Structure formats: C-alpha cells, structure tokens
Amino acid sequence: MDKSFLEQVQIHKKNKLDGLHSKTKMIVLILYVICTFILAVKVTRLQLPLYQIAWFGVLLVIFALSGQFAKCLRGMRAVFVVFAVIVIAQSLIQPGGEILFKLGPITIEEHGLQKACNLGFMVLDVAGIFVWFFQTTSHKEIAAALREAGVNDKIAYVFVSTLKMIDEMGKNSRTIMNAQRARGIETEGNLMVRAKAFVPSLIPLVLTAITGAEERVVTLEARGFSVNAQKTSVFKLEKSGAETLVLIVSLLITVALAAWRIFLA
Amino acid sequence: MSTIMECKNVTYQYPLTDKPTLKNINIKIEKGKVYGVVGENGAGKTTFCAVLRGFAPSFYQGELQGEVELEGKNIVEYGGDISTRIGYVFQNPFTQISGVKDTVYEEVCYGLENFGVPVDEIDRRVREVMKLTNIESLAMQNPFEISGGQMQRVALASVIVLEPDVLVIDEPTSQLDPEGTESVFEVIKAMKEKHKTIVLVEHKIDLIAEYADEVIVFKDGEIVAHGPTEDILSDMSLLKKGVNLPQVAVLCSKLKEKGLPLEKIAVTDKEAVRVIEKALKERG
Ligand SMILES: Nc1ncnc2c1ncn2[C@@H]1O[C@H](COP(=O)(O)OP(=O)(O)O)[C@@H](O)[C@H]1O
Numbered sequence: 001m002d003k004s005f006l007e008q009v010q011i012h013k014k015n016k017l018d019g020l021h022s023k024t025k026m027i028v029l030i031l032y033v034i035c036t037f038i039l040a041v042k043v044t045r046l047q048l049p050l051y052q053i054a055w056f057g058v059l060l061v062i063f064a065l066s067g068q069f070a071k072c073l074r075g076m077r078a079v080f081v082v083f084a085v086i087v088i089a090q091s092l093i094q095p096g097g098e099i100l101f102k103l104g105p106i107t108i109e110e111h112g113l114q115k116a117c118n119l120g121f122m123v124l125d126v127a128g129i130f131v132w133f134f135q136t137t138s139h140k141e142i143a144a145a146l147r148e149a150g151v152n153d154k155i156a157y158v159f160v161s162t163l164k165m166i167d168e169m170g171k172n173s174r175t176i177m178n179a180q181r182a183r184g185i186e187t188e189g190n191l192m193v194r195a196k197a198f199v200p201s202l203i204p205l206v207l208t209a210i211t212g213a214e215e216r217v218v219t220l221e222a223r224g225f226s227v228n229a230q231k232t233s234v235f236k237l238e239k240s241g242a243e244t245l246v247l248i249v250s251l252l253i254t255v256a257l258a259a260w261r262i263f264l265a
Numbered sequence: 266m267s268t269i270m271e272c273k274n275v276t277y278q279y280p281l282t283d284k285p286t287l288k289n290i291n292i293k294i295e296k297g298k299v300y301g302v303v304g305e306n307g308a309g310k311t312t313f314c315a316v317l318r319g320f321a322p323s324f325y326q327g328e329l330q331g332e333v334e335l336e337g338k339n340i341v342e343y344g345g346d347i348s349t350r351i352g353y354v355f356q357n358p359f360t361q362i363s364g365v366k367d368t369v370y371e372e373v374c375y376g377l378e379n380f381g382v383p384v385d386e387i388d389r390r391v392r393e394v395m396k397l398t399n400i401e402s403l404a405m406q407n408p409f410e411i412s413g414g415q416m417q418r419v420a421l422a423s424v425i426v427l428e429p430d431v432l433v434i435d436e437p438t439s440q441l442d443p444e445g446t447e448s449v450f451e452v453i454k455a456m457k458e459k460h461k462t463i464v465l466v467e468h469k470i471d472l473i474a475e476y477a478d479e480v481i482v483f484k485d486g487e488i489v490a491h492g493p494t495e496d497i498l499s500d501m502s503l504l505k506k507g508v509n510l511p512q513v514a515v516l517c518s519k520l521k522e523k524g525l526p527l528e529k530i531a532v533t534d535k536e537a538v539r540v541i542e543k544a545l546k547e548r549g
C-alpha cells in the first residue's frame with residue numbers, strides 16, 4: 001500500500017547533522033559566527049585575517065558531513081559572487097600602503113588588500129553558515145521550531161511566508177521572464193540587458209503582492225489564524241539524536257578558540 | 266424550515282465613504298437552502314458577504330447598523346469560533362492559499378491545526394474532504410503550482426473541512442475556465458446534497474438557475490427582489506434592473522407573448538424543453 005499522506009509530509013533524515021533539530025542548528029550557526037569574529041586576527045607581514053580562510057574550510061567540512069555538499073555549494077554561488085565583487089572592488093579602489101602588484105593601470109596596494117580580505121572573508125564565513133542552515137532546514141522545520149520555541153504566531157507567519165514567498169517569487173519571475181522572452185524582450189545577455197528586463201518583470205510581482213494582502217488576511221482569519229487555541233501540527237519535528245554531542249563539540253571549539261585568542265594570540 | 270441567519274435592518278458604510286454601501290437589508294436565510302445572489306457590478310454583493318461573515322466591520326472597519334444573527338445570536342458573540350460556523354470563499358484563488366504550507370494536503374490541514382484539533386482527527390477529516398472536493402490526486406503538490414480551478418477547490422476544501430453550517434461563496438468561478446467552473450460547481454452540488462446552507466454570488470446565471478433555491482437581487486446596496494429561483498428568474502422586469510436572466514427564460518417569455526400557451530416560464534434548459542414540448546403538443 002502507498003504511504004499515507006500524513007506519513008508523506010513528514011521529514012526523516014538519516015544524516016545526523018542534516019537532521020539536527022532546527023534549534024540546535026541555530027545555536028551552531030550563532031557559535032560559528034562568534035568564532036568567525038574570534039578568528040579575525042591579523043597575521044603575516046601584510047596583516048591579513050587568514051585564519052578565517054581556514055575557518056571556511058571547516059564550513060566546507062560541515063557541508064560535507066551534513067551530506068549536502070553539492071546543494072550547499074549551489075547555495076553558495078551568490079555568496080561567491082558577492083565575495084568576488086567585494087575583493088575586487090576593495091583591493092583595486094582603496095589606496096594606501098605598499099604597492100604589492102602592478103600591471104598596466106591595475107595596482108593593488110596594501111590597504112586595499114587588507115580591507116578586501118577583512119570584509120570578504122567575514123562575508124564568506126557568515127553568509128556561508130546561513131547557507132548551510134537554510135539548505136539543510138526546510139520551511140516546515142523552521143515553522144515547527146518557531147512554534148515549539150513559543151514564538152508569536154504573527155511573527156512566525158511573516159517569517160515563514162516570506163521564506164516561501166521568496167522561493168515562489170523566484171519561480172514566478174522565471175515564468176514572467178519566459179513570458180517576456182516569448183514576446184521578444186531580451187532577458188539573456190549582459191548585466192545591463194538583464195537589468196532592463198528585470199525591472200518591468202518586477203512590477204506585476206509587486207502589484208499582485210500588494211493587492212493580495214487584504215484578501216490573504218481575510219483568508220487566514222477564515223481559517224482560524226487568530227483563534228485562541230493550543231495549535232496542533234500535522235508535521236512532527238524530529239531530532240537526529242546527535243544534538244547534545246554537537247552542542248558540546250561546538251561549545252568546546254568556541255571556548256577553546258576564545259581562550260587561545262585571549263591568552264596566546 | 267428554520268432560520269439559520271438573519272439580517273435585521275442592516276446598513277453598512279465603509280470607512281472614508283460618504284454614503285452607505287448596504288441599505289436596510291432585511292433577510293432570513295433558511296437552513297439547508299442555496300441562495301443565489303445576483304446584481305450588477307458594485308451593487309454590494311461582496312459587501313453583503315463580508316457583512317454576513319462579520320468581516321465588515323471587524324476587518325474592514327466602517328459602521329454597521331442593525332443586527333446580523335446566526336441562530337438567534339449576534340455573530341460578534343461567537344468570537345473566533347465564527348470561522349467554524351460560517352465558511353468564506355472568494356474570487357481570487359491565488360490569495361486563498363495560506364502561503365506557509367508545502368503541499369495541498371497540509372494546506373487543507375491548516376485551519377484544523379489552528380483550532381487545535383488532534384492530528385488523527387485532522388487526517389481523517391482532511392482525507393474525507395479531499396475526496397469530496399476531488400483533490401486527492403493533488404495532495405502532495407505545491408498549492409501554488411496547480412491550476413486556478415484546482416486552487417479554488419483547495420480553497421473550498423480548506424473551508425469545508427472546518428464543517429461550517431453556512432458557506433458564503435463570492436464569485437468562485439469568475440477567474441476560471443469552463444472546466445474549472447464545472448469542477449467547482451461539482452463541489453457546491455455535493456455541499457447542497459449534504460444540506461449545507463449556501464450563500465452564493467455568481468454571475469453565470471444558468472448556474473444560479475440550476476443550483477439555487479432562492480435568488481436575492483441587489484441593486485445600489487439594496488435588496489430589490491427576493492424569492493424562489495423560478496419566480497425571480499422569470500421576472501422580465503428585472504432585466505431593467507441590470508440582472509442577467511437565463512436565455513431560456515427570455516425565450517419562453519417571448520414565446521408566451523407570441524401566444525404559445527406555456528404552462529410557465531422555464532429558467533433551466535431542461536425545464537424549457539419540457540414546457541415548450543408540452544405546449545407544442547397541446548397545440549397539435
Ligand atoms: N473596502 C472598500 N472601501 C470602500 N468602498 C468599498 C470597499 N469595497 C467596496 N466598496 C464599494 O462598495 C460598493 C459595493 O461593492 P461590492 O460589494 O464589491 O459590489 P459587488 O460585489 O456587487 O460588485 C462599490 O461602490 C465599491 O466601490
């Protein structure tokens with residue numbers, strides 16, 4: 001017999017890291033970010049925060065251990081673009097200090113490289129751990145965790161529906177882009193061409209979002225959104241069993257790094 | 266039959282407007298009947314629905330005079346539980362998706378979760394309603410990625426699952442193709458067979474003729490006619506009040522004028538065929 005609907009909507013994860021309770025993942029995320037700041041030590045003659053690069057290696061290990069390496073890397077694409085833009089722009093534009101590299105009109109100076117690395121690695125690490133969180137945690141896990149944590153229904157709704165809306169908008173704008181391409185509007189090509197196509201494609205998206213808001217509120221009310229009852233949930237949030245271990249390990253790492261930073265570095 | 270809802274001298278004015286949108290509405294809604302609500306655009310049909318459900322004034326604000334009662338008690342006294350007594354479905358299928366659920370199945374579960382119904386019971390009720398609304402095959406699909414007619418059936422299911430006594434349905438098919446329209450009316454028909462009380466705003470007058478027991482005609486915020494479907498839809502004077510009448514009713518009335526001895530003015534195709542055949546036979 002086929003699995004029941006009730007069974008099909010549950011999420012069972014085999015991987016212990018991937019399947020961590022969302023709250024534990026959130027704590028891991030926060031600790032990772034704290035460590036990123038702890039590791040912002042300037043080293044070498046050029047005073048660059050190179051430990052943060054090694055820390056990014058740890059992130060890649062987390063991706064891999066979660067069994068979601070490919071998915072997380074796909075999620076990292078946008079982060080890599082931002083990283084590249086920051087590094088290139090900062091190192092080319094910021095003047096000052098020793099000239100490190102010169103090729104025709106392009107010069108990279110000491111201060112520029114420092115700025116670029118300070119900001120770039122920070123973005124890479126912090127955004128990276130968020131990518132891990134969202135690539136390994138589905139909307140309904142987040143929703144269930146928020147409810148378990150006793151977060152206000154309205155705040156939880158706004159949060160979850162926004163996440164979902166971003167997904168849907170992505171799909172929607174692809175549909176609209178396709179429709180526009182069918183009408184002969186260029187949506188491929190260089191950045192300028194794409195930007196020109198993107199703006200008009202946003203207008204119907206924004207309009208439907210605004211006009212739909214009132215009806216959406218009525219819909220939610222009609223489904224008992226603001227009823228004062230202890231809500232139930234068809235979806236059951238599971239634990240992977242590794243929560244305590246992961247918590248202890250991440251705390252130990254954080255404390256060790258903090259101690260190292262305070263006493264040795 | 267017993268009265269389930271009643272509007273007593275209801276006048277309602279939206280905020281920031283200078284005159285009331287609904288004026289002196291007096292009507293008794295009887296249990297188990299289907300009410301077709303018709304009238305030209307802007308006549309106040311949607312506002313009437315919002316008043317019946319209590320969204321006007323609770324959500325839209327504005328000023329309400331008179332009383333809207335459900336089983337003899339003012340609807341404001343029901344508080345949040347009113348959602349389980351009066352279900353509300355409207356035009357745009359897209360805005361009737363909660364926006365927080367991944368599958369159609371979970372979407373239909375949403376209301377019952379809000380009311381704290383135990384999971385076993387939710388599952389049982391939701392499966393039953395999905396069968397009734399013919400959306401079982403969509404259960405695991407993303408509610409945003411189905412057709413308009415399917416979405417509208419999901420919206421209906423999400424409301425029906427709360428087992429309301431009264432269903433208020435505002436132009437459920439105006440954005441649907443003929444196929445979608447038919448599938449939605451299959452659901453309405455099923456609810457009629459379950460003796461639910463239904464208030465249905467619908468522009469497609471042939472569907473009103475087929476499904477409604479009584480018709481309420483709105484014009485400029487007032488009820489200008491109300492009665493059994495056959496009486497109202499065969500009243501040619503309503504054409505002047507902006508009401509669409511069934512083509513067959515207009516035909517019957519013309520034939521009668523021309524001297525064909527019709528037993529009555531039929532409002533549905535089937536009835537029309539019967540009375541015209543009969544009249545022709547009698548004439549020989
Ligand atoms: N939210 C609102 N605020 C102010 N006026 C409104 C609002 N909604 C509808 N109206 C006005 O009320 C009148 C009746 O509208 P409505 O009930 O939507 O009519 P119908 O559904 O019959 O087309 C219209 O003149 C409309 O402009």
Ligand SMILES: [Mg+2]
Nearest residue numbers: 310311312436
């Ligand atoms: Mg309307």
